[in-house]
Every structure is written in C-alpha cells, then in structure tokens.
Amino acid sequence: MTDTVAQSATAAKAAPDTMAWDSGLRRLMMIYLPLGCFVLILLFPFYWMAITSFKPNAELMNFKQHNPFWISSPTLAHIKHLLFDTAYPRWLWTTMMVAIGSTTLSLIASTLAAYAIERLRFRGSPYVGLGIYLAYLVPPSILFIPLATVVVQFGLFDSPLALILVYPTFLVPFCTWLLIGYFKSIPYELEECALVDGATRLQILRRITLPLAVPGLISAGIFSFTLSWNEFIYALAFIQSGANKTVPVAILTELVTGDVYQWGALMAGSLLGSLPVAIFYSLFVDYYVSSLTGAVKE
Amino acid sequence: MSVTTLSSSSIAVRQPGWIVRLFDYKPFLVVMCLAPAIGLLAVFLTYPLGLGIWLAFTDTTIGRRGVFVGFENFQYLLTDPLWWNAVFYSVVYTGIATFGKFALGFWLALLLNNHFPFKSLLRAIILLPWIVPTVLSALAFWWIYDPQFSIISYLLVDVLHWRSSNVDFLGSPWPARFSLIAANIWRGIPFVAISLLAGLQTISPSLYEAAMLDGASAWQRFRYITFPMMMPILAIVMTFSIIFTFTDFQLVYAITRGGPGNSTHLLATLAFQRGIAGGELGEGAAIAVSMIPFLVFATLFSYFGLARRKWQQGESND
Numbered sequence: 001m002t003d004t005v006a007q008s009a010t011a012a013k014a015a016p017d018t019m020a021w022d023s024g025l026r027r028l029m030m031i032y033l034p035l036g037c038f039v040l041i042l043l044f045p046f047y048w049m050a051i052t053s054f055k056p057n058a059e060l061m062n063f064k065q066h067n068p069f070w071i072s073s074p075t076l077a078h079i080k081h082l083l084f085d086t087a088y089p090r091w092l093w094t095t096m097m098v099a100i101g102s103t104t105l106s107l108i109a110s111t112l113a114a115y116a117i118e119r120l121r122f123r124g125s126p127y128v129g130l131g132i133y134l135a136y137l138v139p140p141s142i143l144f145i146p147l148a149t150v151v152v153q154f155g156l157f158d159s160p161l162a163l164i165l166v167y168p169t170f171l172v173p174f175c176t177w178l179l180i181g182y183f184k185s186i187p188y189e190l191e192e193c194a195l196v197d198g199a200t201r202l203q204i205l206r207r208i209t210l211p212l213a214v215p216g217l218i219s220a221g222i223f224s225f226t227l228s229w230n231e232f233i234y235a236l237a238f239i240q241s242g243a244n245k246t247v248p249v250a251i252l253t254e255l256v257t258g259d260v261y262q263w264g265a266l267m268a269g270s271l272l273g274s275l276p277v278a279i280f281y282s283l284f285v286d287y288y289v290s291s292l293t294g295a296v297k298e
Numbered sequence: 299m300s301v302t303t304l305s306s307s308s309i310a311v312r313q314p315g316w317i318v319r320l321f322d323y324k325p326f327l328v329v330m331c332l333a334p335a336i337g338l339l340a341v342f343l344t345y346p347l348g349l350g351i352w353l354a355f356t357d358t359t360i361g362r363r364g365v366f367v368g369f370e371n372f373q374y375l376l377t378d379p380l381w382w383n384a385v386f387y388s389v390v391y392t393g394i395a396t397f398g399k400f401a402l403g404f405w406l407a408l409l410l411n412n413h414f415p416f417k418s419l420l421r422a423i424i425l426l427p428w429i430v431p432t433v434l435s436a437l438a439f440w441w442i443y444d445p446q447f448s449i450i451s452y453l454l455v456d457v458l459h460w461r462s463s464n465v466d467f468l469g470s471p472w473p474a475r476f477s478l479i480a481a482n483i484w485r486g487i488p489f490v491a492i493s494l495l496a497g498l499q500t501i502s503p504s505l506y507e508a509a510m511l512d513g514a515s516a517w518q519r520f521r522y523i524t525f526p527m528m529m530p531i532l533a534i535v536m537t538f539s540i541i542f543t544f545t546d547f548q549l550v551y552a553i554t555r556g557g558p559g560n561s562t563h564l565l566a567t568l569a570f571q572r573g574i575a576g577g578e579l580g581e582g583a584a585i586a587v588s589m590i591p592f593l594v595f596a597t598l599f600s601y602f603g604l605a606r607r608k609w610q611q612g613e614s615n616d
Contacts, residue, residue: 035409038402039420042427042487045438048449052441063452109334116331120324128332135339137537137597138347139545141566142586145573146350147342149358169343172335200322230431232548233566237574248433252552263441270434281429285422288429289492 046274053078053268060263078264079272086255087243088269095229095246096276098160102167103224107217110172114179115205119191129180136173143169144237151238158240166238167228174227175220182216183209219287226277226288247273353583360577371584381585384563388592391479391564392544398483399539400532403490408524410491411498421492428488436552439481443467443553471561474554478562481549490535497531498524533601540596545589565589 052060054074059066066072082088116122117129147166148157156162186209194204210217235246242254251269255262281288320326354371358364375381410421427435442449444467451464467477501524509519547566550556556563556571563571565585573582 031409031412031414034405035414035420038406038409038487039423042424042484045435045442045484046426046430048442049435049438061447063447063456068449068452105338109338112331113335116328120328120331122324122328128336132335132339135343137541138343139541139589139593141545141547141569142350142589143343143346145569145579145582145586146346146353148574149353149579150342150346150349165338166342168338172338176335200318201324201327202321226429230433232431232433232551233570236551237570248431248548251437252433263444263447266437267441270437274430274434277429277431278426281425282422285418285425288425289421 049267049271049274052263053271055264057264078262078268081265082268082272086265087250088247088272090243091245091247091250092272092276094160094244095248095273098163098167098235098246099225099228101160101164102171102228103221105164106168106171106175106224107221109168110175110179110220111210111213111217113172114176114183115209117176118180118183119188119209120201129176132173132176136170136177140170140231140233144233147234148237157238158244160239160244160246162238163228163231163235163246166234167224167231171224171227175224178220178223179213179216182213186212215287215290218284219290222280222284222287225280229277350583351587353580354587355584356580358579358583360579364580367580371581372588374581375584375588380560380563380568381588383560384565384568384585385588385592387475387562388544388564388589390475391482391546392540392596395479395482395486395543396536396540398479399486399490399543400536402483403487404494406487406491407494407498410495421495425488425492427485428492432485432548433552435485436481436549439477439484439549440468440553443477445469468554469558471558474558474562478550478553481553482543482546485549486539486543490539493535494528494531497528501527536600537597540600541593544592544596 051069051071054076055071056073056075056077059072113128113132117125117132151157151162151166154162156165190208190212191204194208199207230248231246232248235249236253239245239249242250245254247269251266251273255266255269321330353364355366355368356364357367357370406424410417410424441447445464448464448467450467451461454461455464466473468474505523505527506519509523514522544564545566546564547570550562550564550567551570554562556567565588569582569585569589571582572578572585576582
C-alpha cells in the first residue's frame with residue numbers, strides 16, 4: 001500500500017494546477033485517483049478494526065478458506081466478552097469522568113485567563129499570553145517522570161483525580177489561545193456600552209462576552225474532551241490498579257496477555273473506545289476543523 | 299482596600315456590596331482571572347519541569363530520595379549504547395516521518411483545494427485518524443503488521459503473488475523501524491493536510507490569475523506563489539509536528555515496546571522503561587532532559603529557517 005503512495009508522489013508537482021484542466025480524464029487521473037488512494041489508506045485501519053471485531057476466531061486465523069476482507073458469519077462474541085467478562089464498562093466510565101472533569105476544569109481556567117489577557121488589558125498581558133502559549137510546546141514525554149513524583153507527593157497516585165488535575169497542563173494553553181482569538185472577534189464597543197450602563201466586569205463577562213463566545217467555547221470543549229480521551233502517557237504512568245485505568249491504557253495493559261493475542265477482543269475494544277470520540281466528532285465536525293485551523297493561524 | 303473604595307465609589311451609585319466592588323477593581327480581577335490557569339500550569343507544568351531537571355542530576359529511585367550526583371547520569375548515558383541507539387532512531391524517526399507527513403499532507407491539501415462534490419464530507423473523513431485515540435489505531439496497525447495474519451502479507455503473497463513468504467514487519471530492526479514510521483506518517487497526514495488547506499484557502503486567486511497572464515506554468519505557480527505564501531503556516535505546523543514526533547511515545551509503546559532487541563526505542567520510551575518501569579527515576583529524568591537540546595534546536599531550525607521573510611510583509615528582500 002505504501003508503494004502506491006510512493007509511486008504517485010511523483011505526480012505531486014502537477015497537482016496544484018487548478019485552472020488549466022480541460023479534459024475530464026486528466027482531472028480523474030490527477031485529482032480523483034490520488035484522493036481515492038488517500039481515503040482508502042487513511043480509512044483502511046478502521047475498516048480492518050471494525051471487521052475484525054465481528055469475525056469469529058476461526059475466520060480470523062484462516063485466510064485460505066475465508067476472504068479476509070469480508071465476514072461470512074458475523075458474531076458479537078468479542079464484544080460480549082469485552083462487556084461482561086472484563087472491566088471494560090468500568091474503564092469507559094473512568095475515561096468519561098476524567099475527560100469531562102479535565103475539560104470542565106480547563107474551560108473555566110482558560111476562559112477566565114483569555115478574558116483577562118484579551119479584555120482586561122493589564123500591563124504585560126501579551127507576555128502572559130506568550131508564556132501560556134509556550135507551555136503548549138512542552139511535550140508530556142519530558143514531564144511524566146517528575147510529574148509522577150509530584151502526583152505521589154500529593155497522595156494522588158493511582159487516582160483518576162490525578163489525571164483530571166494534570167490534563168489541563170496541555171488543555172489550558174490550547175483553549176486559552178483559541179479563546180483569545182474568539183474574544184478578539186467580539187466588538188469591544190459592546191462591552192463599553194455595558195460599562196457605561198453600569199454593569200460590573202463580571203456581569204459583562206457573564207451576560208455579554210460568554211454568550212457571544214459560545215462557538216469558541218464549544219470548539220475548545222470538544223477539543224479538550226477528545227485530547228483527554230486520547231491521552232496515554234500520563235494515564236499509563238500514574239494509574240496502577242486495573243479498575244482505575246482509562247480505556248487506551250487498559251486495552252494495552254489488561255487485554256494484551258500472554259503470547260496468543262485475542263485480536264478479536266483487542267479490536268472490539270479499540271472500536272468501542274474510538275466510537276465515543278468518533279460520534280462526538282461527527283456531530284461537531286465544523287467546530288473541530290475551525291478550532292484546528294484557528295489555533296494554527298493565531 | 300481603601301484604594302478599592304476610592305476607585306469604584308464614583309461608579310457605584312446603588313452602593314453594591316463590597317464583594318462586588320472588589321471584583322470590579324481591575325488588578326484584583328486580573329489576578330483572580332489568571333489564578334486558576336497560572337496556578338494549574340505552575341504546579342503541574344513549571345514545577346515538574348524544574349523538578350525533572352533537578353532529578354536528572356540525582357540518583358533518585360522509586361521509594362528513595364536521591365542525592366545530587368552532578369553529571370553522573372549524563373556521563374553514564376554517553377557510554378550507553380542503548381541511549382545512542384534511541385537518539386539515532388529518534389532522529390531518523392522524526393526526519394523521515396516529518397518529511398513523509400509534509401510531502402503527503404501538502405499533496406492532500408492541494409488535492410482538497412480543488413472543487414468537487416462532497417468536499418466537506420471528505421474533509422471530515424480525512425481527519426478521522428487524527429481524532430481517534432492513537433493507541434487504539436496503533437493496535438490496529440499492530441494487527442495489520444502481525445507476522446502470520448498480516449493483511450498486507452496476504453495481499454502481497456496470496457493475491458498479487460509478488461512475494462513467496464510473509465513480510466516480517468516487526469521481527470527485525472529495520473523493518474520494524476520503518477513500520478513504525480509508516481504508522482506515524484499515517485497518523486500525521488490529516489493534521490498537516492487540514493492545517494495547510496486552511497493556509498491554501500487564504501491565498502488570493504488573483505495572484506494565480508496574474509501569474510497565468512504572465513505565462514507561468516503550473517510548476518512555476520506552485521514554486522513562486524503557493525510555496526512562498528505557505529511558508530509562515532508551514533513553519534508553525536512543522537515546528538509542532540517535529541516537537542511531537544520527536545517526543546512520540548504512544549505508537550512505539552503500543553506496537554513494539556522498543557523491541558526487537560531494543561532497536562526501536564525512542565528517547566521517550568527509553569525514559570519510561572528506565573524511569574517508571576525500571577524505577578530509576580534519576581536516570582529516566584536524565585534521558586527525558588536529554589531531549590530538550592534536540593527540541594530547542596529543531597524548533598529554532600524550523601522556525602527561523604521557514605518563518606516569515608521580510609519581503610512577505612512588503613519590505614525589500616534580504
């Protein structure tokens with residue numbers, strides 16, 4: 001499959017041309033064919049994941065008699081095993097709570113911070129904004145070892161609360177930056193009018209700025225939810241007991257046992273663990289795209 | 299407090315309570331608004347960052363407070379072939395994966411910049427690999443790379459008859475390294491493509507019209523209009539991409555855990571293996587800290603190498 005990509009990479013030069021197309025065939029070869037390859041390769045692992053989770057074990061391990069790209073006798077055995085014989089529902093619940101908790105926490109913190117930086121305009125506010133932005137560039141891989149000792153010091157080791165408190169370190173910078181952009185787009189005159197009418201600063205934030213920034217808040221919220229759902233390294237380092245693990249960690253550490261991998265159950269677990277974010281994503285696609293590109297453009 | 303009452307007394311006609319007046323006092327409000335964010339970042343980011351650098355100079359292990367040992371950890375790392383191996387693979391991994399992501403992502407962005415039906419649906423589908431938890435898609439790749447039941451081997455051996463034996467994706471060092479890089483590229487393409495697409499859409503079509511009137515070819519239009527106009531956004535996206543590829547952990551940990559024979563350890567996975575799994579916190583912290591110079595260098599390089607040139611702001615070229 002990678003061969004296809006490599007071969008067609010040579011055609012990349014001609015792709016930017018959008019105006020000189022005249023023949024439909026050429027358009028087909030230069031746009032639709034490479035696009036089709038991209039979509040096929042980008043989606044194939046998900047198709048493979050989905051189809052594996054409904055295949056009986058006999059079909060999984062026998063490509064000679066069964067066409068591997070299709071299921072002849074679909075089964076729910078893997079999903080049933082996952083839901084009733086393992087702590088999977090518990091893991092889903094923990095992950096959900098951690099994601100909701102850290103999202104709420106970082107939304108509150110970053111809304112206030114963004115409002116202070118963009119609207120209260122104190123001396124040095126650009127530097128505070130820059131500092132928060134720089135925090136986004138510190139990767140978790142550098143922090144997890146000292147953070148583990150901090151978490152132990154606070155007595156939070158093996159507790160989902162540790163994750164709720166730690167995830168904002170990468171959510172707050174992102175959300176603050178996104179919300180600063182949104183607050184910028186709200187006319188300052190509206191706040192001035194309210195000030196003249198005798199509203200306090202907090203009333204202005206609650207009654208005027210926040211309602212106008214709802215799209216930004218939704219973008220920041222769904223983004224934070226996805227990022228905390230997907231987080232792995234902190235959850236792996238700070239949580240030890242099987243019951244408190246989040247879905248990505250639990251699948252990798254609790255379901256991978258011995259030398260014979262339960263591919264059906266593993267893939268079913270991955271599929272179920274991806275579904276919440278995928279559904280969430282499909283509901284808010286436009287917010288995702290705008291927040292992704294908005295954050296980059298800022 | 300006296301300052302508070304003085305400054306707000308002129309506004310407060312209805313004589314609101316002192317709490318309301320306090321919250322209308324700007325310096326207090328600024329501090330209150332910044333406190334949660336700055337507090338969280340200070341306790342869980344700045345402090346651990348400093349602590350990590352301190353730990354790197356101690357011999358702390360899990361359960362035992364260490365003492366300052368100077369550069370001993372780093373001296374040990376310099377003689378450790380596994381660390382050199384991890385440095386080597388981290389650089390190779392970042393270099394090839396970044397190149398692949400940007401070449402393919404840029405191409406995909408250019409393709410998506412055309413007009414065709416179902417464009418927004420396609421854009422939504424393409425972001426999926428980036429939305430789904432990395433570990434879970436990494437598991438799917440692990441299954442795709444299975445030595446016996448790999449679907450790629452099946453295609454190559456039984457359908458296309460290009461090979462006579464199954465591909466050994468993860469069993470020996472170099473194939474394993476490239477398999478991981480391929481998975482990383484797969485995951486990175488959507489982010490690069492969608493970010494660059496946003497940049498492409500800001501380029502004014504009149505530039506292309508002017509160039510076409512002057513007789514510029516498709517390649518020239520790409521080389522002298524698209525590429526220079528995309529430079530600022532390329533610089534930002536590439537800085538991010540390099541930082542998070544170099545410090546990648548999830549893909550390698552999920553698919554190979556550093557194997558076979560420690561050949562696919564990145565610095566992050568090696569730090570985890572020594573620091574958390576092995577309990578040598580000091581040494582793990584030293585490995586993590588050893589990533590910082592590479593990150594600073596990569597950031598400076600991609601930022602200053604690609605960042606906005608003077609002529610793009612209307613000044614003379616230099």
